[in-house]
Amino acid sequence: MVRPVQIAALATLLMTVSLCLWRLLFIYTDWAILALGPLAIFVFTSMWSLILEPWRARLKLELREDSTWRNWLTGHIRTFFLSSIFTLVSVTLIAWQALRVSNINAAILLCIFFVAALAFSFGQRVLSQHFNEPFARLYATSVVMWCVAIPATVCIALVSYNFSTMPGEMITADFREALKIGLMQSSSRDEWISNIVALLDGYEAVKLWMVIQMRDYPVLGWFFSLDAAIFSFFICRTGIILAQFSDARVLSHSKNYKKELFGKS
Amino acid sequence: MTKEKPNLARWFWGSIIFMAGLSIFLSVAGVIRQSVDATTVDSAEANQGESGLGEPTATELSAVELDNLLSGANLKAVNAVIVQIEPLLEEVYQPVYLAIPKFADYYYSVPGQMVALSQKKLRVKLEETLFGGFDKRLSSVESKLDNIFSSTFLSSVEDETAEINASNNNSGALTKAALDDVKGHARKIIVADLAIIAGTKIVAKIIAKKFAAKLAIKAVAKGSGKLAATATGLGTGAASCAIAGPVAVGCAVIGGVGAFLLVEYGIVKLDSWWSRADFENDLRTMIDEHKHTVKLEMEKAVKFHALSVQDMSAKVVEQHDFTLRELSGVGNAETCNIATNLSTAYDLMRATLKERNSAAISALREAASEQAGNLSIGRLAQEITQNLTVAEQILVKSIKITGNLPMPQRDDRDVSGRFEINGKTVEIPKIPIKEGDGFVIELDGEINLNIKSNLDYRILLEQHRRIWDNRYFGGMGKKKISDVIDTADGLVNVINTTLKISHDESAESLEDIRLTSQEGQLLFVSFELHAKPLTELKAGSICQQD
Numbered sequence: 166m167v168r169p170v171q172i173a174a175l176a177t178l179l180m181t182v183s184l185c186l187w188r189l190l191f192i193y194t195d196w197a198i199l200a201l202g203p204l205a206i207f208v209f210t211s212m213w214s215l216i217l218e219p220w221r222a223r224l225k226l227e228l229r230e231d232s233t234w235r236n237w238l239t240g241h242i243r244t245f246f247l248s249s250i251f252t253l254v255s256v257t258l259i260a261w262q263a264l265r266v267s268n269i270n271a272a273i274l275l276c277i278f279f280v281a282a283l284a285f286s287f288g289q290r291v292l293s294q295h296f297n298e299p300f301a302r303l304y305a306t307s308v309v310m311w312c313v314a315i316p317a318t319v320c321i322a323l324v325s326y327n328f329s330t331m332p333g334e335m336i337t338a339d340f341r342e343a344l345k346i347g348l349m350q351s352s353s354r355d356e357w358i359s360n361i362v363a364l365l366d367g368y369e370a371v372k373l374w375m376v377i378q379m380r381d382y383p384v385l386g387w388f389f390s391l392d393a394a395i396f397s398f399f400i401c402r403t404g405i406i407l408a409q410f411s412d413a414r415v416l417s418h419s420k421n422y423k424k425e426l427f428g429k430s
Numbered sequence: 431m432t433k434e435k436p437n438l439a440r441w442f443w444g445s446i447i448f449m450a451g452l453s454i455f456l457s458v459a460g461v462i463r464q465s466v467d468a469t470t471v472d473s474a475e476a477n478q479g480e481s482g483l484g485e486p487t488a489t490e491l492s493a494v495e496l497d498n499l500l501s502g503a504n505l506k507a508v509n510a511v512i513v514q515i516e517p518l519l520e521e522v523y524q525p526v527y528l529a530i531p532k533f534a535d536y537y538y539s540v541p542g543q544m545v546a547l548s549q550k551k552l553r554v555k556l557e558e559t560l561f562g563g564f565d566k567r568l569s570s571v572e573s574k575l576d577n578i579f580s581s582t583f584l585s586s587v588e589d590e591t592a593e594i595n596a597s598n599n600n601s602g603a604l605t606k607a608a609l610d611d612v613k614g615h616a617r618k619i620i621v622a623d624l625a626i627i628a629g630t631k632i633v634a635k636i637i638a639k640k641f642a643a644k645l646a647i648k649a650v651a652k653g654s655g656k657l658a659a660t661a662t663g664l665g666t667g668a669a670s671c672a673i674a675g676p677v678a679v680g681c682a683v684i685g686g687v688g689a690f691l692l693v694e695y696g697i698v699k700l701d702s703w704w705s706r707a708d709f710e711n712d713l714r715t716m717i718d719e720h721k722h723t724v725k726l727e728m729e730k731a732v733k734f735h736a737l738s739v740q741d742m743s744a745k746v747v748e749q750h751d752f753t754l755r756e757l758s759g760v761g762n763a764e765t766c767n768i769a770t771n772l773s774t775a776y777d778l779m780r781a782t783l784k785e786r787n788s789a790a791i792s793a794l795r796e797a798a799s800e801q802a803g804n805l806s807i808g809r810l811a812q813e814i815t816q817n818l819t820v821a822e823q824i825l826v827k828s829i830k831i832t833g834n835l836p837m838p839q840r841d842d843r844d845v846s847g848r849f850e851i852n853g854k855t856v857e858i859p860k861i862p863i864k865e866g867d868g869f870v871i872e873l874d875g876e877i878n879l880n881i882k883s884n885l886d887y888r889i890l891l892e893q894h895r896r897i898w899d900n901r902y903f904g905g906m907g908k909k910k911i912s913d914v915i916d917t918a919d920g921l922v923n924v925i926n927t928t929l930k931i932s933h934d935e936s937a938e939s940l941e942d943i944r945l946t947s948q949e950g951q952l953l954f955v956s957f958e959l960h961a962k963p964l965t966e967l968k969a970g971s972i973c974q975q976d
Contacts, residue, residue, distance in 0.1 A: 179442070182449045189456045200452075203445035210438070326754045336752065376754070386754040414438040 168416065169286030175415055176282040176407035177275060179204065184263040184271075191264060195358035198260075205256045208403060211410035212248035215306060218299035220244065255399045261365045262396060273324060274400055277317040281404035285309045286412070306405050314401040321394035326387060335370070335377055343374035496609075501740065503586035508736045510582040511575050515728050518574055522567040523721050526560050527714065533559040534710050538702035540695055560717075568724070575728070579735065741809075769807045772798055773967060776814050779821055780964040783923050787912050788882045791821050813967055820962040824911065826851055826877040827960050833953035834868030835893065839901055839933050841865055847891035847903075847940060851877050851957075852884075860894065879959075885909040889931060889953065890940045904943035905931035905950055911959075921961040929953050 183204040190197030220240035228235060266274065289305040296304060332346050347370020348363050376389045533556065536542045545551045587609055775794045778785040795818050801811035829849055834840060846860040849871075856875040863869040879885065888906035895901065907929035914925045932950030937943045 175442075179446060182446050182453065186449045186453045186456075189453055189460075200449060203441075203449065207438075207442070207445075328753060331752055331754070390754055410438075411442075414436070415442045416439070 169283055169290075171416060172286050172408050172411045173279050173282035173404075175411040176404055177279045179207065179407060179411075180259075180278055180403070181275060184259070187260055188263050191358075191362075195356040198358050201256055201260055205252050207410045207414075208256060208406050209248050209252045210414070211406045212251055213244055214413070215299075215303065215406065215409060216247050217241070217244040219303045222297075222299055251402075255403045257361070258396055258399050259403060261362055264362060265366070267329070270321075270324065270329070273321065274397075277313065277320075277397055278400050278404040281309065281313040281317075281401040282408035282411075284313055285405040285408045288312075302409065306402070306409075309405055310398065310401045314398045317397040317401060318391065318394040321397050322387070322390040325393050326390040329390075329393075331373055335373055338374065340371075340374060343370050343377075346370055347373075499587065499590045503583050503590070504736050504739050506586045507579045507583035507739075508732055511579045511732045512729055514575065514578055515725055515732075518571045519721055519725055519728075522564070522571055523717065525562075525567075526564065526717055529560045529562075530710050530713050530717075533713070534706055537709065538698055538706055540698055543698055560713075571728075575732065579732070583739065765804070765807060768797075768801060769810055772801065772807070772810060772814055776817070776964070776967060779818075780966070781921070782919055783824075783915050783921055783959070783961040784919065786821055786881055786915070786961060788822065791818060791881070794818065810967065817965050817967075821964060822881045823962045824879045824881055824915075825960045825962065826875055826879060826957050828958040829856065829871075829873040829875065830956045830958075831871040831873075831889065831953055832868070832955075833931075834863075834951060835891070835903060836931065836933055836951040839893065839903070841893065841895070843896075844894040845869060845891050846894065847889065849873060849887065849889050851875075851887045852879060853886075858889075858891070879911060881911050881915070883911060885911050885914070885925070885957070887929070887955065887957075889929065889955075890943050891931065892940055899938070902934050902937035902940065902943050903931045904934055904937075905929045905953065907955070915959065921963060923959045923961075925957045925959060927955050927957075929955055 183200055186200035187197050190200055217240050220243065224235075224238060224240065228238065262274070263271070285305055288309040289302055292301040292305045292308070295301070334346055335343055338346060344367050347367045372389060372392070376385050379385050536555065536559065542555075545555055591609060772794070775785075775790070775797075779791070779794070795815060798811040798814040798818070801807050802815065804811065829851075831849070835845070842863070842865050844860045844862050845858075847858040849856045849858055854875075854877045856873045856877070858871055858873065861869060861871065886906070886908050889904065891903040893901040893903070907927060909925065909927055914927075915923050930950035930952055934943045
């Protein structure tokens with residue numbers, strides 16, 4: 166019982182510290198991106214094994230022992246590609262959100278992150294009793310992500326819809342002004358990271374502008390909130406990935422725990 | 431099973447320790463920089479421009495928070511001003527009170543009594559003596575109140591802003607812009623609104639005129655006595671001077687003037703001895719009343735001013751940040767419906783009296799209160815709630831009574847009396863009536879009633895007979911106002927009703943009349959009811975803006 170909490174706590178600690186440093190440093194320089202380096206590396210490392218191991222297991226079953234293709238179908242390129250994509254997208258989105266969310270929203274997101282990491286440990290324990298590794302881990306990742314992310318999405322959407330404040334000037338702004346307001350929210354530095362962040366802010370402002378223009382249809386406001394909340398899928402998956410990292414690469418692999426986790430095998 | 435993965439704990443913990451250390455260092459550096467910056471305002475502002483060190487986060491107040499902040503500041507300013515009105519007015523009136531004995535000295539002198547015969551001259555003297563420099567002093571109070579209001583309002587806003595900044599969260603650009611906007615507007619509207627007080631300045635002339643008129647009446651009364659004394663002096667002088675032969679007329683005139691001055695002096699001294707204290711008290715009471723009126727006017731003006739500030743800040747708040755929930759209220763069908771319903775119900779009440787039954791007013795008031803916090807239609811709702819305070823008031827402007835006295839007591843004699851509505855009295859002047867024709871009494875009045883109350887009315891009549899004792903008659907009736915205005919289109923409604931009067935043989939005055947409505951002579955009474963006009967709504971519907 167203690168170990169899952171340790172795993173989740175370590176994952177949350179890494180995320181919190183990384184984002185705090187990123188947020189603090191970004192005020193001064195775009196080199197703040199270095200603060201996200203360890204996070205990105207750990208996510209990438211964990212994703213690597215999560216993608217590669219099931220692939221190898223499947224290949225072992227599907228490919229003949231004497232096949233000459235075995236040397237070519239290692240899965241490294243596929244794994245690198247998928248891991249890189251996920252790392253890039255999730256870290257970018259999380260970093261962007263870290264810059265714009267209020268303290269309350271940040272606390273909610275970290276709670277969701279912690280719950281996802283914790284739920285993964287328990288989910289993996291249950292699924293390990295029925296599936297072989299690495300499939301148990303793969304399925305646990307998927308199942309827990311959906312189970313946590315769906316209620317989290319609703320929760321974030323509700324908070325966002327009811328409490329997140331938007332700039333009042335947007336109500337009377339035309340498209341250009343809305344874009345300008347969105348761009349003004351981010352740093353005024355003309356550097357590459359700032360420009361990426363500004364681009365995301367601009368995209369968000371345009372979305373909000375459209376919602377305002379079509380305010381006779383309040384359902385669009387809900388879609389806007391839901392769209393923002395879908396980000397919780399990335400939070401949950403990243404939480405699970407970092408939980409796997411903490412489990413496999415940080416905490417010692419005590420035999421007792423393994424017995425407890427995987428039974429007699 | 432997969433092979434054991436390399437343990438990266440050292441890298442993991444190393445990263446965490448390094449990042450945590452750097453974060454702590456930056457936070458501490460930020461705090462230190464902020465405290466250093468706080469020592470000089472200029473450097474703090476420069477720091478804001480850099481959007482950098484010392485500003486880890488910027489807090490944007492929500493519209494509701496901003497509204498609360500501004501309302502709180504407004505309330506503080508109103509309270510600060512109201513507390514100061516009394517002491518400031520004391521300063522303004524102090525010279526007026528001090529000048530009372532001086533004016534009394536003048537008044538109780540022979541020249542003073544001469545001047546007192548002319549109301550205009552007396553008023554001028556009164557203004558000179560008591561109200562010299564009054565206008566200037568009152569104007570200075572206005573500017574002082576202006577300053578107190580604006581400084582309290584602005585300092586309260588500044589304090590709140592400083593509090594936000596002190597919590598390590600500088601107010602965001604939008605909040606700052608909104609607060610700057612409010613401050614700019616607040617400075618602009620102050621003088622214009624408090625200028626309403628200037629209207630009270632003419633009261634100085636009014637009080638002088640009023641008091642002078644009162645004194646002039648007394649002076650004329652005394653003058654007739656003096657005239658008689660002078661005439662007597664003239665007669666006595668003429669009799670005494672008869673021996674003077676040809677200059678007897680001149681001697682008589684001198685005697686008369688001498689007698690007049692002697693009498694005048696004597697009367698003035700006597701009058702002073704008898705009534706000077708009362709005179710000064712009367713004057714002091716009138717000045718007290720005047721001061722009280724000015725105080726009330728000033729309080730009213732300050733409250734009116736506060737409403738203007740509130741109105742202005744509401745507009746600023748409307749332009750401030752919003753949530754999507756609030757946005758969905760702006761212009762959507764549901765909110766438009768609510769706004770339309772509120773406006774329609776209000777407009778109906780504005781236009782027709784019959785819509786102003788207490789249930790409808792309560793329902794509208796409740797519906798408006800529910801929407802008071804709504805960002806989209808809150809101002810509309812608040813305006814409706816405020817305007818509805820007079821919706822239940824109704825004014826009886828005229829009363830017409832037609833009929834005759836009971837048959838046995840009819841006579842060609844004058845009749846007078848009084849008509850009472852809910853305890854408020856309208857005097858019926860003495861009118862001649864013909865035995866056969868009866869009477870038509872038309873009365874004007876300004877009697878305020880509430881729609882929820884009953885219309886309790888009674889008539890008391892006195893028949894003035896020449897030889898015999900006067901006869902007394904009484905009767906009463908009752909109507910529920912809400913029942914009788916049900917069909918009233920427009921804001922004026924005439925209620926026709928009846929009452930019965932009977933002769934009270936035992937009554938010896940109007941106060942003695944015992945009222946019965948069971949039997950007697952039927953009288954027709956009609957009341958002209960005027961509903962208080964409701965102000966047109968200033969806050970337009972958000973649906974119309976689209």
